Amino acid sequence: MNYEPVIGLEIHVQLKTRSKMFCASPNNPDETEPNRNICEVCTAQPGSMPVINKEAVHMAILVGLALGCEIPEYSKFDRKNYFYPDLPKGYQISQFDQPICGAGIQVVEYEGKKRPIRITRAHLEEDAGKLIHEGSTTLVDLNRAGVPLLETVTEPDFRTPAEAKIFLQNLRNIVRYLGVSDADMEKGHMRCDANISLRPAGSQDLPPYKIEVKNLNSFKSVEAALNYEIKRQSEMQESGEKLTSQTRGWDDSKGITVEQRTKEQAHDYRYFPEPDLPIMHFIRGDVEKIRAELPELPAQKEERFISEFSLQDRDAGVLVNDKNLAAYFEEVVSELEEWFKEERLEADIAKLAKMAYNWISGDLQALLKIEGIDPQNSRITAENLAELIKMIHQGQVSTTAAKRILEVMFETGGDPSHVAADEGLSQVSDEVAITAVVDKVIAKNANVVADYKGGKKQALGFLVGKIMAEMKGKANPQVASRLLEEKLH
Amino acid sequence: MDFHLATIKELRQGLDSKRFSSAELTKYYLDRIKKFNKDLNAFITLTEDLALEQARAADKRIAAGSQEMLTGIPYAAKDLFCTRGVRTTAASKILENFVPPYDSTVVARLRAAGAVLVGKTNLDQFAHGSSTETSYYGPVHNPWDLERNPGGSSGGSAAAVSAGLVPFALATETGGSIRQPASLCGISGWKPTYGRVSRYGVIAMSSSMDTMGTVARSAEDLAITAEAISGFDPKDGTSGKLPVKAWSKNLTRSMKGLRIGVPQEYFVPGIEKDVKEKVSMAIEEIRKLGPKIIEVSLPMTSYGSMVYAIVTPSEISSNLSRYDSIRFGHTTDKANDLYELYAKSRAEGFGDEAKRRIMTGAYALSAGYRDAYYTKAQKVRRLLVNEFHEMFKKVDILLCPSTPNVALKIGKAADDPLFGYIADQLNIPASLAGLAAMGVPCGLGKPDDGAAVSLPIGMQILGPQWGEELVFQVGYAYQQITDWHKQKPVGF
Numbered sequence: 015m016n017y018e019p020v021i022g023l024e025i026h027v028q029l030k031t032r033s034k035m036f037c038a039s040p041n042n043p044d045e046t047e048p049n050r051n052i053c054e055v056c057t058a059q060p061g062s063m064p065v066i067n068k069e070a071v072h073m074a075i076l077v078g079l080a081l082g083c084e085i086p087e088y089s090k091f092d093r094k095n096y097f098y099p100d101l102p103k104g105y106q107i108s109q110f111d112q113p114i115c116g117a118g119i120q121v122v123e124y125e126g127k128k129r130p131i132r133i134t135r136a137h138l139e140e141d142a143g144k145l146i147h148e149g150s151t152t153l154v155d156l157n158r159a160g161v162p163l164l165e166t167v168t169e170p171d172f173r174t175p176a177e178a179k180i181f182l183q184n185l186r187n188i189v190r191y192l193g194v195s196d197a198d199m200e201k202g203h204m205r206c207d208a209n210i211s212l213r214p215a216g217s218q219d220l221p222p223y224k225i226e227v228k229n230l231n232s233f234k235s236v237e238a239a240l241n242y243e244i245k246r247q248s249e250m251q252e253s254g255e256k257l258t259s260q261t262r263g264w265d266d267s268k269g270i271t272v273e274q275r276t277k278e279q280a281h282d283y284r285y286f287p288e289p290d291l292p293i294m295h296f297i298r299g300d301v302e303k304i305r306a307e308l309p310e311l312p313a314q315k316e317e318r319f320i321s322e323f324s325l326q327d328r329d330a331g332v333l334v335n336d337k338n339l340a341a342y343f344e345e346v347v348s349e350l351e352e353w354f355k356e357e358r359l360e361a362d363i364a365k366l367a368k369m370a371y372n373w374i375s376g377d378l379q380a381l382l383k384i385e386g387i388d389p390q391n392s393r394i395t396a397e398n399l400a401e402l403i404k405m406i407h408q409g410q411v412s413t414t415a416a417k418r419i420l421e422v423m424f425e426t427g428g429d430p431s432h433v434a435a436d437e438g439l440s441q442v443s444d445e446v447a448i449t450a451v452v453d454k455v456i457a458k459n460a461n462v463v464a465d466y467k468g469g470k471k472q473a474l475g476f477l478v479g480k481i482m483a484e485m486k487g488k489a490n491p492q493v494a495s496r497l498l499e500e501k502l503h
Numbered sequence: 504m505d506f507h508l509a510t511i512k513e514l515r516q517g518l519d520s521k522r523f524s525s526a527e528l529t530k531y532y533l534d535r536i537k538k539f540n541k542d543l544n545a546f547i548t549l550t551e552d553l554a555l556e557q558a559r560a561a562d563k564r565i566a567a568g569s570q571e572m573l574t575g576i577p578y579a580a581k582d583l584f585c586t587r588g589v590r591t592t593a594a595s596k597i598l599e600n601f602v603p604p605y606d607s608t609v610v611a612r613l614r615a616a617g618a619v620l621v622g623k624t625n626l627d628q629f630a631h632g633s634s635t636e637t638s639y640y641g642p643v644h645n646p647w648d649l650e651r652n653p654g655g656s657s658g659g660s661a662a663a664v665s666a667g668l669v670p671f672a673l674a675t676e677t678g679g680s681i682r683q684p685a686s687l688c689g690i691s692g693w694k695p696t697y698g699r700v701s702r703y704g705v706i707a708m709s710s711s712m713d714t715m716g717t718v719a720r721s722a723e724d725l726a727i728t729a730e731a732i733s734g735f736d737p738k739d740g741t742s743g744k745l746p747v748k749a750w751s752k753n754l755t756r757s758m759k760g761l762r763i764g765v766p767q768e769y770f771v772p773g774i775e776k777d778v779k780e781k782v783s784m785a786i787e788e789i790r791k792l793g794p795k796i797i798e799v800s801l802p803m804t805s806y807g808s809m810v811y812a813i814v815t816p817s818e819i820s821s822n823l824s825r826y827d828s829i830r831f832g833h834t835t836d837k838a839n840d841l842y843e844l845y846a847k848s849r850a851e852g853f854g855d856e857a858k859r860r861i862m863t864g865a866y867a868l869s870a871g872y873r874d875a876y877y878t879k880a881q882k883v884r885r886l887l888v889n890e891f892h893e894m895f896k897k898v899d900i901l902l903c904p905s906t907p908n909v910a911l912k913i914g915k916a917a918d919d920p921l922f923g924y925i926a927d928q929l930n931i932p933a934s935l936a937g938l939a940a941m942g943v944p945c946g947l948g949k950p951d952d953g954a955a956v957s958l959p960i961g962m963q964i965l966g967p968q969w970g971e972e973l974v975f976q977v978g979y980a981y982q983q984i985t986d987w988h989k990q991k992p993v994g995f
Contacts, residue, residue, distance in 0.1 A: 054605045058825040060598065061585045061607055061704040065740045093821050095868070097845055104824020154829065284868035286877055289710035289818055291740045 016215035017248045021172035021240060025185060026163045026205040027195045028141065029073045035140045035162035036064030036107060043196075043203065048146070048155035056160035058102035063290050066091075070162040071114065071294065073194040074138050075304050077164055078115030080188050080311055081133055085301045089114045091138075091288040096281055099154050100143040108165075110285040113137035114294070115166075120184065121313070124177045131181055132169035139163050164194075170209065170220065175240035179233050182206060183335065187312040190337050199232050206230045210240055211257070212247045221257075227271055229263045239264040239271055246271070315340060323347060323367035332375055339374065342389035342396055346370045349400030369403050377417055381424045393427030394420070402430035409490045415439040443490040445497060448481070451489070452497050455480045466502060474498065506531050507667025508991065511576055511724040514670060518565055518575045525565070525575030529558035529619050532577045536622060536668045539995060543644050545653075545662040547582045548590050548623040557619040564617050572751070573731050574617030580673040581660050582623035583630055584610050584715075585704040589620075593706045594628045594638035597826050597833045597852025607704025608739065609673060609715050609732045616731050624659030624672060629823070630708045631856040632656050633683055633926060634916040639854060642913050645688060646992040647958050651910040654684030657718065661688040664718050666995040671719035671728050675705060677712045678811050679930025682942035685718050686905035686961025689944045689990055691978065692718040693725040696968045697937030698743035700729075701736030707822040709815040710741075712934045721988050722943060722978030726751035729971060745969055753972065754979040758792035761977075762898045764799040769903030769929055777948025781960040782904040785945035789902065789981055797898055803887040807932035810887065813867050813880035814935075820864025823857060884935050891936045895967040900977055904929060905942045905961035909950050929963070939966040939974045944987040959990070 034041050037055035045051055054062040078085055092110035115136035121128050143159035145152050166185065172178045186197040186204060197204040207228050211221035225243060230236045243262075250257055262271040310318070312334045319330040319340075333340040347363075347370050354361035374389070378399070382392060389396075402419060405411045411419060411434055422433045434440045442448060455477055456463055466473035474495070481494045506514070506528060517523050533551055540546050554577065561575035585591050585603035587610075592598045606614060613620070627637040635643040635658025643658040645651040646666040653662040657674035661684035664672050674681045676694040685692025693716040700715040707713060717728040733747040765786060770779060790796050828834040828848035835847035853861070867876040894901070907926055933940050945962040949955070962981075966974040982988050 054603075057830055059585070059603060059605065059831070060591070060593070060601065060706045060825070061583075061603070062605075063703050063707075063739055065738060095821050095824060095865075097824065097827060099827075099829050099841070102825060102830060104827055105821050282870045284821070284865060284870075284873070286817060286821070286868050286873070289741075290707075 015252070017212040017244070017251065018215045018217070019173060019175070019240070019244050020170045020211050020213055020221060021175070021178050022170035022209045023166075023168045023172070023178055023181065024207045024209070025166045025182065027077070027166070027185070027189055027197055028203045029070050029162040029164055030193070030195050031067055031069045031073065031162055033067060033069075034160035035067050035070050035138070036160055039160065041161050043158070043161070043201065045157050048153070049157060051157045052159070056102065057156055058104075064107060064288075066291055066294065067162060070138060072304065073162075073192070074114045074136065074164050075296070075301065076192050076307065077166075077189060077194060078118065078136055079301075079305050079308055080192060081115070081118040081120055081136065081166070081185075083118030083133060083136060084116035085114070085296055086112065086116055088112065088293050088295045090293045091291045092285045093288050095284040098142070099152065100145050100159065102143070102156060102159055106140060106142065107288055107291070108139035109137035120181065122172075122177050122181050122184065124174065124180055129171075129173075129177065131171045131177075134167040134169055136164055136166040139165060175237045175244070178208060178240060179237045182233055182236060184312065187335060187337070191309055191312055202231070206236055208236060208240055210243045210247070212244065212251060223257045223259045225257070225259070226261045227264055228261060228274065229266075231266065235264055235266050238269060242269065242271060324364035325367060325371060329371050329375070333371065338388040338390055339379070343370060343374050345396035346374065346400045346403070349397050350403060353400060353404050366403065366407065369407065370400075373399065373403060373420070377420050378424075381421070392424060394423045398423060398429050405430055405434070409441060409443050409492065410434070411439060411441050412487070412491070415441065415487075438486075438488070440488060441490050442485060442488045443493050445493065448485070448489055448494050448497055451481050451484050452494065452501055455484060456498075456501060463502065474502075507535060507995070509670065510720050511573070511670050511727050514576055515572060519570065521565075525558040525561040525577075525619060526555065528575065529554050529577050529621065532621055532669055536663075539666055539668060542649055543646060543662050543666060543668075544641050545624055545643050545659040545666070545668065546579065546622045547592055547594060547625050547638075547640050547659070550586075550589055550620050550622050553589065554619050554621045557614075557617070561617045561619060571616045571731070572727050573613065575619060576671070577619045577621045577669055578613065578671050578673065579622050579624045579660060579663050579669045580610060580620060581626050581657050581675055583626060583675055583706045584623075584673055585706070586610050586620065586623065589623065591623065591706070592639070593630070594626045594640055595852065595854065595857070596639045597849070598831075599639070599833060601831050603704070605704060608701035608736045610704065612732050613673075618731070621669060624657075624663055626659055627656035627856070628854045629706065629819075629857055630656040630675060630677060630680060631819070631854075631860055632916070633679060634911070634913075635659060635684070636913060636916055637854055637856045644913070645910045646995050647689060648910065648956050650912055651958070652687075652913050652916070654687035654906070654910065656680040656684075657692075658684045661685050661690060661692070661718050664688070664690050664720065665992060667991070671717050671724055673732075674716055674718050675708075676714050676716060676934065677708045677815065678927050678934045681716050681718060682905045682930055682940060682961070682963050683926065685942040686944070686963075687910040687959060689947075689959030689961075689987070689992070690718055691721055691725055691944065691988055692716065692942045693729055693974075694933070694940040694942075695729065695733065696743070696939040696971065698741050699733050699745075699939070699969070699971065701734075701739040701742050703736055703738040707818075709818040710822060711814065711818060712937070714934070714937075722941065722975055722982050723751060723754060725941065725978070726754060726975040729975070733971075743969070748972060750972055750975050754976055756973075756976040756980065758789065758794040758977070758980055761794035761900065763789065763794045763796050764894065764898030764901045765796060766799050766801045766804070766901055766903055768801050768804050771907060771928055774904060774907040775909065775948070775951045777946075777950075778904050778906065778908060778960050781946030781948055782902075782962050785962045785981065785985070786902050788984055789977075792980060792984070799894060799898060799901070801890055801894060801932070803883075803890040804932035805928070806883050807887060807935055808928050810880045810884045810935060811927065811931045812863075813876050814884065816860040816864030817867045817877050818864070819857075819860045820862075820868065823853070823861055826852065828852070887932060888936045891932070891938065891967070895970075899966075900970075900973060901965040903963055903965070905963040909948055909958035909960060933963075933965050937968055939968065939970040940964065941974050941978045943978050943981060944990065945981075945985070946987055947990065
């Protein structure tokens with residue numbers, strides 16, 4: 015039988031607020047000394063009380079608006095009660111039935127097909143601390159306890175693991191564009207649980223069970239775990255085994271999921287409204303003010319790159335995936351436009367943009383990766399890269415020479431014309447100079463010239479090579495080739 | 504001078520005119536506590552060194568002329584208020600050795616005002632009770648009859664003020680825990696509007712009802728203490744932003760034209776004869792001042808105890824979860840795994856009443872039952888709040904008895920888990936509605952069993968939310984024409 019996967023996601027994103035969700039302790043995910051960023055509130059000392067972090071609320075609304083979610087007129091916090099040593103109060107302050115962001119929608123594009131994914135809700139809550147196991151003892155580090163999390167829940171609308179992965183990447187891009195999270199899955203800034211079940215192809219019903227997969231710490235593991243589950247569940251169904259709801263954990267090293275908890279062992283969290291916090295009321299005007307703060311979002315930017323610069327879908331996607339790279343690209347293109355306008359030259363924006371894209375996503379990004387830095391932090395300013403591209407465009411340097419110039423610029427921060435001169439990499443396009451060398455090469459290679467005239471066309475390449483060698487590679491090969499052909503006719 | 508008979512206002516005048524110093528005053532009270540506490544068990548912890556240090560600092564401040572109303576005035580705090588560096592037990596075993604790293608906002612405000620903390624008073628364990636008998640540190644004895652309990656849960660604070668061991672004390676109320684012990688000990692007690700005084704740093708019982716107030720010798724003293732501890736606190740998300748007025752300077756007000764309601768539901772069946780008589784007499788006294796006395800009905804209030812019996816344990820079950828032995832508090836030495844660490848530490852550390860409320864609350868909140876219990880109780884609570892809201896459009900203030908009886912014998916409550924719930928009928932509705940309230944002494948009487956004792960009886964003054972000004976004014980007016988608040992227990 016053919017099966018169709020039914021997949022939904024729950025994604026926790028750590029918000030980059032200055033202080034924690036309910037107290038003034040610093041929110042610093044990079045703190046390495048345990049129990050440094052703590053106070054009486056996030057360690058749940060008797061009598062301490064939470065207060066709502068306005069910055070976190072603001073960030074949550076920004077994300078909600080970016081995801082197309084409804085922002086309700088009011089929202090409240092609830093207590094989710096359970097015992098665990100990383101949860102100091104014995105309850106997590108979360109949101110149960112009045113989340114800060116209501117239903118929304120996001121379009122996912124996979125293999126050229128666009129499909130809407132419904133977002134159920136997004137709610138604010140606090141993170142737990144961390145347990146450190148040392149031999150037979152377990153230590154508690156509460157630096158992370160109380161860090162704000164925004165949990166986004168989708169409807170079971172994904173039909174392939176790849177769609178789920180793309181959705182996650184889109185969400186990561188959105189929160190990065192909004193500046194509300196670094197959303198680095200490997201660092202735990204963004205965590206994903208996936209629900210997956212299978213139904214017979216063509217069926218519209220939700221399957222009678224649901225497998226929740228936890229411990230997905232990278233985009234790759236999300237896709238791999240879901241693919242694994244599709245295989246596992248379809249094999250079970252084929253062999254007539256009945257699937258029941260359970261929670262499974264992904265083991266990245268073994269590439270398998272392992273049972274953690276069955277439905278019978280499910281917690282009763284005894285949710286009830288958090289009496290220590292007031293209900294939040296959102297005035298329409300305030301929400302609209304926040305909406306006005308929304309920057310251009312990744313999807314909008316991608317569309318604009320395609321329409322404005324005639325970039326390929328794929329190329330636009332690569333740029334948009336990295337907010338900083340996209341910004342750098344735009345700067346380079348805009349510098350190029352300036353140059354061409356100033357020099358009253360006819361500029362083919364599509365061609366220049368394509369060149370800029372190739373240089374940025376290719377050679378420049380390779381250099382950036384080695385150093386592990388953003389383009390904004392490299393020594394190559396957008397203006398200098400634009401100048402280099404202009405020099406290539408005008409034939410002042412060869413592509414080969416330009417690669418070398420880029421490396422020098424990356425190391426020293428010099429501007430490309432100086433680097434080209436210093437390194438002797440300027441390309442000669444001066445026809446008088448090249449003509450002199452052409453004449454010399456023709457005179458020295460009478461046999462080859464005769465071969466060419468006798469119909470052996472490939473002999474031309476040999477002669478061009480001789481010219482280049484004579485000029486130590488600095489001749490513009492197109493100009494040399496043209497002049498040579500003119501002479502030989 | 505008999506300091507222990509003096510009001511805060513009188514002590515203030517004495518300190519300011521340099522007739523005595525705060526150090527002398529503090530030593531005087533510390534001596535009295537040492538002398539009488541073995542009979543009363545009103546204090547769990549004495550803070551003698553801290554008190555003398557604060558008293559000396561207060562004397563310097565007074566010498567420099569920068570004193571406030573409470574500078575140099577000794578006080579006690581119910582042992583539910585976190586005090587930096589001073590053990591705070593909630594009268595429990597589980598917090599027997601807990602020393603808070605921070606001050607509750609109220610204590611911090613009193614510290615800043617220069618008041619002198621002499622000790623931490625006894626209470627029902629985690630404030631669960633209305634007799635101060637559930638304390639891990641033993642019951643408190645009522646100064647009016649040592650065989651009787653002082654009420655609760657603020658029984659230690661009420662007994663301490665009643666016996667003249669401090670001029671005022673911090674207390675808390677969730678459902679009568681200020682008004683009831685104040686009444687049974689013959690003193691005045693203020694239960695603030697919910698949100699008027701910061702809850703920050705006070706060990707939580709039921710967060711949606713907990714209020715932090717004071718007990719003292721008069722309405723005027725209560726107004727003085729209220730000014731010092733009230734007001735918005737950014738650390739308490741439920742505290743209100745309404746301004747704190749100079750209530751103690753604005754106590755005189757004509758009762759003429761005032762509409763005073765007497766709710767018939769508060770004269771419940773089973774109310775003792777003397778209590779009913781004395782409260783009725785008090786209302787007649789007030790009538791002479793010229794207000795309009797109106798008989799009113801608040802039918803929803805009869806559901807108050809039932810709502811309370813669900814909402815309170817629900818919140819308690821969650822609020823007590825942090826006592827898991829991991830970061831502070833009693834830890835069992837018999838645990839083999841994490842589950843046992845939780846179960847045994849909590850089983851050993853909590854008293855019966857706490858366990859009873861945790862179980863009741865966890866049940867009321869559990870999946871499948873929450874709608875039938877917790878959610879429905881909150882809906883009824885809303886109706887009750889609305890009823891008070893409508894009532895305060897018709898009347899300005901309500902008068903009624905604080906308790907259905909005079910103080911009971913110690914031990915009477917112990918075998919009856921429902922003890923207090925009936926008496927709570929008179930206190931709980933105002934707590935559920937977050938009203939401003941005060942209890943004032945209004946006579947002495949004997950219990951219905953005819954015992955040959957003369958015990959205090961109290962009347963409560965209920966105002967609307969944020970109605971402190973009027974509540975203090977009515978209490979003050981009554982105390983201008985009567986002397987019941989000046990009665991003292993024999994032997995103290």
